[in-house]
Amino acid sequence: MxxxxxxxxxxxxxxxxxxxxxxxxxxxTDSNGNGSSSANGVxxxxxxxxxxxxxxxxxxxxxxxxxxxKAAQEANEPKKxxxxxxxxxxxxxxxxxxxxxxxxxxxxxxxxxxxxxxLVFRGVGGMGDIEEAAGESFHGVLHQLTCAEFQHLDxxxxxxxxxxxxxxxxxxxxxxxxxYKMDPSKMGPQTQPDSLPGERYLDIITRGCRHFGVSEEYIxxxxxxxxxxxxxxxxxxxxxxxxxxxxxAAELAAGVGAxxxxxxxxxxxxxxxxxxxxxxxxxxxxxxxxxSWSQKRYAGTDCTVMVAKTLYEPMFPIPTTYxxxxxxxxxxxxxxxxxxxxxxxxxxxxxRLGAYEVIGWLxxxxxxxxxxxxxxxxxxxxxQEQQNQQQEQQIA
Numbered sequence: 001m002x003x004x005x006x007x008x009x010x011x012x013x014x015x016x017x018x019x020x021x022x023x024x025x026x027x028x029t030d031s032n033g034n035g036s037s038s039a040n041g042v043x044x045x046x047x048x049x050x051x052x053x054x055x056x057x058x059x060x061x062x063x064x065x066x067x068x069x070k071a072a073q074e075a076n077e078p079k080k081x082x083x084x085x086x087x088x089x090x091x092x093x094x095x096x097x098x099x100x101x102x103x104x105x106x107x108x109x110x111x112x113x114x115x116x117x118x119l120v121f122r123g124v125g126g127m128g129d130i131e132e133a134a135g136e137s138f139h140g141v142l143h144q145l146t147c148a149e150f151q152h153l154d155x156x157x158x159x160x161x162x163x164x165x166x167x168x169x170x171x172x173x174x175x176x177x178x179x180y181k182m183d184p185s186k187m188g189p190q191t192q193p194d195s196l197p198g199e200r201y202l203d204i205i206t207r208g209c210r211h212f213g214v215s216e217e218y219i220x221x222x223x224x225x226x227x228x229x230x231x232x233x234x235x236x237x238x239x240x241x242x243x244x245x246x247x248x249a250a251e252l253a254a255g256v257g258a259x260x261x262x263x264x265x266x267x268x269x270x271x272x273x274x275x276x277x278x279x280x281x282x283x284x285x286x287x288x289x290x291x292s293w294s295q296k297r298y299a300g301t302d303c304t305v306m307v308a309k310t311l312y313e314p315m316f317p318i319p320t321t322y323x324x325x326x327x328x329x330x331x332x333x334x335x336x337x338x339x340x341x342x343x344x345x346x347x348x349x350x351x352r353l354g355a356y357e358v359i360g361w362l363x364x365x366x367x368x369x370x371x372x373x374x375x376x377x378x379x380x381x382x383x384q385e386q387q388n389q390q391q392e393q394q395i396a
Contacts, residue, residue, distance in 0.1 A: 083146065083147060084107060084144050084145065084146060085144070085145055085146075085150055085177075085178065086142050086143070086144055086145075086167070086175050086177035086178070087106075087142070087144075087145050087150065087177060087178055087179075088112065088114060088140050088141075088142055088165055088167050088177040088178065088179040089140055089141045089142075089143055089208075090119055090128045090129075090130060090138075090140045090179060091127060091128030091205060092128075092201060092204045092205060092208075092312070093143070093153075093208075094141045094204075094205050094208035094212070094214075095205065095207055095208030095211070095312070096109070096208065096211060096212075097312060097318070098204055098208070098312050099143065101309040101310070101312050101318070102152075102156060102310065103152065104143075104145065104149050104153060105149070106143035106144055106145060107144040107145070107146075108143075108144045109141055109142060109143045109144070109212055110141070110142050110169055110170070110212065111139060111141055111142070111169070111170055111209075111212050111213055111214040112139070112140060112141070112142045112167040112168060112169050112170070112175065112177075113137050113138070113139050113140075113167065113168045113170075114130070114137060114138060114139075114140060114165055114167050114168075114179065115137040115168065116132060116133065116135075116136070116137070117130045117131065117132055117133060117136065117137070117138065117165070117179075118130070118131055118133040118136040118137075118138055119138040119140075121194065121195070121196065121197045121225075122182055122194045123182070123194060123195065124194075124195050125195060125198070125201075125339075126194065126197035126198060126201065126227075126228065127182075127197070127201070128197070128201075128205075129160075129181060129182045130165075130180075130181050138218070139209070139214050139215055139218040140167075140179075140214075141208065141209070141212045141214065142169070142175055142177055150162075150178070155296070156310075157180045158186065158289070158293055159182060159183060159186045160180035160181060160182055160183060161180065161181060161186070162178045162179075162180060163178065163180065163181040164176065164177075164178060165177055165178070165179045170213075170215075186289065195228065196225075196226050196227055197225065197227055197228070198227060198228045198230070199227040199229050200230055200311075200313055200315075201227075202222060202223075202225060202227050203314060204312065204314060205222060206219055206222050206223060207314060209222065230315070231332075231335065233328050233331060233332070236331045236332060236334065237334070237335045237338045237339075238331070238334060238335075238338075239271060239272070239274045239334060239337075239338060239358055240350065240351045240352075240353060240358050241358075242274050242358045242359065242360050242361050243351070243358075243359070244373070245359065245360030245376055246360060246361050246362075246363050246366050246370060246373050246375045246376060247270075247275040247360040247361065247362055247375060247376065248363045248375035248376075249362070249363055249364070250378060251268070251375070251376075251378040252268050252269075252270055252275060252300060252301070252362060253300045253301075254268075254300065254378075255267055255268025255269070255277070255299060255300050256295065256299045256300040257291070257295045257299050259295065261281060261291060263279075266278070267291070267294065268299070268359075269294070269298040269299060269300075269302075270301070270302040270303065270304070270362045270365075271302070271307070271333065271334050271337045272304050272330045272331065272333065272334040272365075273361055273362050273365030273366070274334075274358055274360075274361060274362070275358070275359055275360050275361065275362050276353065276356035276357065276358050276359065277357055277359050278291065278294065278355050278356055279352075279355065279356065279357045280354075282355075290355070302322060302362060303337065304322055304325070304330055304333050304334070305319050305320070305321065305322055305325065305333075307333040307336050308325065308329060308330075308332070308333040308336075311336050313329075313332060316328075316329045316332065317329070322365075338353065341353050341356055342354045360376070
């Protein structure tokens with residue numbers, strides 16, 4: 001299938017509101033692994049990870065990471081029940097696909113109700129949060145995770161903190177679990193009012209609720225929550241056009257930044273073929289958090305697939321490799337990246353994008369008129385070279 005036809009199919013699916021990744025309906029298993037209906041009963045999770053999701057990790061780096069994670073998981077297979085913890089998901093993590101795309105594979109899952117709290121949507125992205133409220137309650141999904149997976153989840157939910165809660169299951173049990181509550185100390189100053197949740201976000205939540213048999217009454221309530229509509233492809237923002245410079249894969253990979261920030265050790269990231277460099281000194285708590293987060297998540301990589309996995313859009317095929325992503329899906333990931341970077345301070349101006357400056361095209365993804373142009377000369381920064389030497393000595 002050509003990229004053009006894949007693009008057209010993805011656009012058609014988006015326009016028609018079809019799910020390009022998940023089959024209709026869903027099934028689940030009880031705690032003993034026996035199949036059960038996910039209508040209005042008391043289902044537990046479908047076995048995880050699913051082969052369909054693991055098959056999505058076909059990019060070389062993802063294959064290595066997934067294999068390493070699986071090996072580590074098998075080597076540390078819990079021997080006692082207390083080595084497993086319960087996570088009460090309230091937002092996109094209700095959805096098993098969202099969990100799997102972030103390398104989280106619940107041992108079992110089940111719907112539940114949290115009493116004495118309410119679900120709210122906060123921040124410029126309208127993300128889910130919990131707030132104590134006497135006499136109120138809301139539904140979600142309990143996922144059983146390893147301690148290691150919880151540590152990974154902590155890194156994902158960077159502006160939240162674990163909060164102990166007691167969740168009532170649909171069959172009358174009480175489960176000690178952790179939910180995640182936004183932590184203002186981990187967030188920069190909010191200069192804009194809270195936003196409505198996005199249509200994509202609520203779609204992911206309701207799909208996950210249906211899969212795990214959450215109360216249909218609660219799902220109907222979710223479906224009535226006002227949302228920010230999905231953008232149409234023609235509304236996607238694009239990173240400013242790069243200068244006619246080609247950046248080698250080696251230079252991108254070396255652009256991992258430094259801690260603390262050092263402009264002599266660049267932080268580079270590529271999105272949809274364009275290479276950007278962090279150019280602003282992170283001199284506020286919010287900027288420092290964003291720099292640290294960007295360094296851990298994106299530095300030295302082409303983050304197009306990663307962004308699409310992290311902020312899963314069920315209207316598009318599950319992202320596997322850059323080449324397999326329809327162009328419209330890459331454009332969607334680029335728009336998401338822009339939204340994130342503009343929250344770091346600054347506006348899109350010339351070749352500046354928030355804290356970044358666009359410096360060139362990634363080798364192999366440059367436009368036709370630059371296809372024969374060689375990458376610019378690259379010499380590894382001395383600090384990075386010393387770090388590499390130290391690592392080699394430690395290995396030796």
